Amino acid sequence: MSVEKPKLVVAISVDQFSSDLFAEYRSTFTDGLKRLTQGAVFPSGYQSHAATETCPGHSTIMTGAHPGRTGIIANNWIDLDIKRDDKTVYCAEDERVEGTSFGDITAATQGDYVASAWHLLVPTLGERLTKISPKSRNVAVAGKDRAALMMGGKQTDAIYWFNGKSFETAKGGSVSPAVKLVNDTMAATLDKARPPFGIPAQCEARKAKIAHGDGKSVGDYAFARPEGGASMFRLSPDYDGAILAAAMTVTRDMKLGQGEATDVLSVGLSATDYVGHAFGTEGLEMCIQMSALDKQLGQFFSVLDQAGIDYVAMLTADHGGLDLPERATLQGMSDAQRVDAKLNAKDIGAAVKAKLRLSTDKPLLHADGPFGDYYIDLSFDAATKAKVKTEAMAMFAAHPQVHSVLDGASLKAMPMPTGPVEEWTVAERTRASFHPDRSGDFLVVLKKGVTPIASTARGYVATHGSPWDYDRRVPIMFWRKGMTPFEQPLSVKTVDIAPTLGALIGLDISGEGVDGRCLDLDAGEHSTCK
Incomplete structure (x- = not known):
């Protein structure tokens, strides 16, 4: 590998690209993903935290810090x-702006919010670099605002x-x-009819219809869109094609x-996540x-x-995913x-x-979903709040689908974990x-295999967000022209990415507030971490 600093760092996050998907399809890759496997491959990367959602995961990649330090604890919190009136906060909004509302960020009729990275409490690699250079x-270019903002940070050039x-x-800005x-x-x-994708030979066996309720099914869709089907665009490979086209355009x-100094380009590809949510991870659509x-x-x-750009490419994911239970049980x-x-x-x-x-009309508990953070209403005195907390935690813990209920005060007292990430409790x-x-005041963890979507009526059949390895494990790959390929099967973490890229461009980001370490990308005696 060249000892010269690369002129461009390309950091790519493929939303919901788990280590399981990487292993399952690795033998079929012939192009861009194949190239990345010919660099430094870490198949056992970890988004080491429990809140395996888009915003927390992206916040780790270019900061080197766990969500407990970045402040991005979930996609939404209370x-x-x-x-x-709506007390829900979106991770990539600035709720201080008067007149804004959360709404439902994932729905077509989302709230009127101002997209912002102000919740991100630590700088990204690109911000650190431009501060000294x-x-x-x-x-940053991404399919989702939260991906772009968490990887780019508060201060971006575009x-x-x-x-x-x-x-x-x-x-306040305008597109170029x-x-x-x-x-x-x-x-x-976008709104024009689109014929179906051709089905690759390796995908033919995946074509099997799976019913998931309300007379709907998945497993046999090749992404054909009717006239007026723009809303289906994000649920197809065309979405990533558009994101990469925008990234290419911005690069040119x-x-x-191509300048005197190194640039950083963060790219967030979102189609895999939308496909995983809408169709699951094991069918024709994902193939x-x-x-x-x-x-x-x-x-x-x-x-x-x-x-002719001298670039280093890194690819990872913000989290993994679990297939829909109707197919998983089969x-x-x-x-x-x-x-x-x-x-x-x-x-x-x-x-x-x-x-x-x-005797109160106020809700006792507030949460954004069936798992994760739960908050006790502020209207109660300390004694009543303690009773509510004890009873609520006990009721959740007694439910057969709950693995554990964790007290917020106890978590606060714990140090940030270290050691082999796969062995963390x-x-x-x-x-x-x-x-x-x-x-939250307490946090609920569901058992393995429990999909936190009770009904598929809204179009989501599968999801992520658990502390289990199907959601935590993601591949991490680095490629640069001339490097000697190698594979390291032992566990590493996504918080290791920023220190590793930083070392390549001569920027040491180790120290207080950084949880990751530099990974040596040179297979020989030279170390890229020195």
Whole structure:
């Protein structure tokens, strides 16, 4: 490997690209993903924390810090002190702006929020670099605003994400003429009918219809879109193609990697996540997506090659994922199941209220879902709050789908975990994504195989977010022209990525507030960490 600093760092996150998916499809890769396997491969990477969601996962990649330090404890959390009626906070919004609302960030009718990285409490690698090297640029392009903002940080030279119709940038900014051309091209085709993708030979055996309720099924869809089907765009490989097209355009337009100093380009690819949620991880749809992703990354790397850019590429994921239980039970996972619809803040809170004979119209508990952070309403005195907490934790713990219930005060008192990440306890994994100012009074952990989606009526059939390895384990790969390939099967962490890339560009980010360590990418006697 060259000892010269690369002119461009390309950090790619493939949303929901688990180590399981990587292992399952690795032998079929022939293009971009194949190239990455010819570099330094760490197949047992870990998003080491328990809150394995998009925002926390992306916050670790370019900061080198666990979510417990980045402050990004989940995609959404509760802040009972904010002024607006809806107390839910989105990880990539600035709720201080008057008139904003959370709404439902994942729905078509989302809230009117201002996308922002202000919740991110630590700097990213790109921010650190541009602070000491003014000629360097820090750029992020992603499918989701939270991916771009968490990898780019508060200070970027250019940042873009897809809003459902086009690529936009941070409030107060405007897209460049080059990105506007990308948007114009998309606008002309987004709502047009699209024929199905061809089915690769290795995917034929995956074509099997799986019913999941309400007369709906998955497993036999090749991403054909009807006229007016723009809402289905994100649920297809075309989505990643558009994100990479925007990234290529920005790279050319800004001449990234062609100046005097090193630039950083963070790219967040989101289609794998949307496909996983809508169709699961083990069917025809995901097989087609893996094949398309391999080819699209190959085209992206070819553009960088043709420009003569000396770049280092890193690819990982923000989290993994679990297949829908209806198919998992047919494939040997007998304990796979959907969560009990009554396992939630409202129903458990009502049961606690009845047992304690509390006369109040206020809800006792607040949460964003059946698992994760639970908050006790602020209207109670300390004694009542303690009783509510004890009873609620006991009721959750008694539920047959709950693995454990962890006390927030106990987690706060724990040190940040160290040692082999695969050996961390559930409490240690939860501590890594616990922040005392944002996390709940207690946290609920579901058992392995429990999908926290009670009904598939809204279109999501599978998800992630647990402390279990199917959600924690992600591949980590580094590639640079001329490097000697090697594979290291032992565990590493996504918080190791930023220190590793930092060492390549002469930027030491080790020290207080950084949980990762530099990984030596040279297979010989030389170390890239020195």
